[in-house]
Amino acid sequence: MDEKTLSLIQQKIGYQFTNPVLLKQAFVSPSLSAVTQNRVQNYQILEFIGDAVLGLAVVKNLASEFCHVDASGQFVSSAPEGQLSEEKSRLVKNEKLAHCSNVLEFDSYLERAHGYYLHDRKNKKGDLIESILGAVAIDSNWNMDVLSRVASELLRYDKTVKTASEELKNYCEKNGLDLPTYSFWNCGSRYDCAVSLQSVNGLFVGNGKTVEEAQNAAVESAYTYLTGQNVTKKQTVEQTGANILNSSKKSPTAVEMVNLKYIKKEIVQPNYSFAQTAENGKLFWICTLTLNNNEHQVSGKATTRKKAKQAAAKAMLDLLENSKQEEKSISSRKFPGIGLLKRAMILRKEAF
Known part of the structure; x- marks a missing residue:
């Protein structure tokens, strides 16, 4: 791997290595180590480290987005633990990592032994994301702020809930508005999400088959209202309750009624x-x-x-x-x- 390629990769991940040899190792396949009798170390040990680092970095970023310490000193979350676990699992699954690796064209930089191209399966491309994070962990001396930032940079190449919520958060910060708060609940075969914007006294609701779909729909509604593009009347708490009650021809479940009381701040x-x-x-x-x-x-x-x-x-x-x-x-x-x-x-x- 030449210096130009190393520089390009570092630009893509938003991190400058002190020891670029670690970054080179992150792109060495096991097949190349095998034919060189391990004179060239491959990415597997870095992938092992990066797998754990990725999980911690994603949890840190989710906690920063959905959690805070309240006035009493307790750590509270606007989203139930189950939803956060599901979102974490979605963000670290191999299919998503492979997609991000494809977008960043990391596979084209992988150094393999001759004839081993077809041997590398789809999930192997996701391994590169983890091996890079492992290399960054060693190079940065396990700097958690650096790892969170690089993880976000690597994962942002897929259209995710986090990207949508970040856009709304950035808009609020730029225009001096209170930051949005999120409420989630599981309504059987679907999820509902409510985004509260205190500055405009607005409550915006979205639903979907997954947590991300529900939040994306709610964020889109809130963002559309704020930016004045195709503005529809914002939903009040009463309208939100009506949506929950009318979302199905069946009578609302006990769980839905409890969630409604929470949305209405009862x-x-x-x-x-x-x-x-x-x-x-x-x-x-x-x-x-x-x-x-x-x-x-x-x-x-x-x-x-x-x-x-x-x-x-x-x-x-x-x-x-x-x-x-x-x-x-x-x-x-x-x-x-x-x-x-x-x-x-x-x-x-x-x-x-």
Whole structure:
């Protein structure tokens, strides 16, 4: 590999090597090491390192996008853990890495032994992304900021959710608007996403078969509204609720109703966790549903995760309804003959 090629690759990945020999090694196939009896080291050890580095860099970037430390010092996420795990898996899968490698034409730089071109399968092209990240890790002395930046640079050549959300984020920063916040929920066979823009009092909703499709649709709606291109009326919280309720001819599920309460800010973000238990030789799923402030916690048990989640959501709806009725009863006994609104205002003043 000559100096011109090395320079071109470094421009593509946005990183200048202190030791360019590492970058050369990232493009040496095992076949070449075999015919040189290992006098020339191949990319496999760098790929091993890069595989772990890629996962950590993607997690760091997702955490930067969806998570923050709140006023109480707790680390909170606007997206459920399951959705983040799915997005991470999508970003690091071999097919995506191979696509990015193709766009960057990395395969044309790979040094192979003669006659081994057809031996390199599609997934092998994805290995080059990981071997480059491994080389950057060693050269930068494991600088996480550098690795996150290079990982983003390598993965941006596919049309992804992150690219769309970054465009919206950049637009907001450029125009002095509050940054967008995201809410996600799983509605059976599809995902829904809501993008909240406090600066314009707007809530924009999208849905799709995957998390990325749902977020792309929501971001496109928000970005279209902000830029004034083919502007349609922005969705209010009430309209969002109507969309959820009317999204299917079937009655909304308990999970959808809990998500609707969250979107309408009647409750804080719901979090679901799962565990398995065995009873009389039969396996059951236990789903625990907790609101972020730990105000309420319920559980549901069933033979499948999906049914257990629905059972937990139903239990939460019942608990919220019972709490609401109890508050009305207490208010009625304490302030007989006074309207509910006035009672609530009096109780609120007493609380402070």
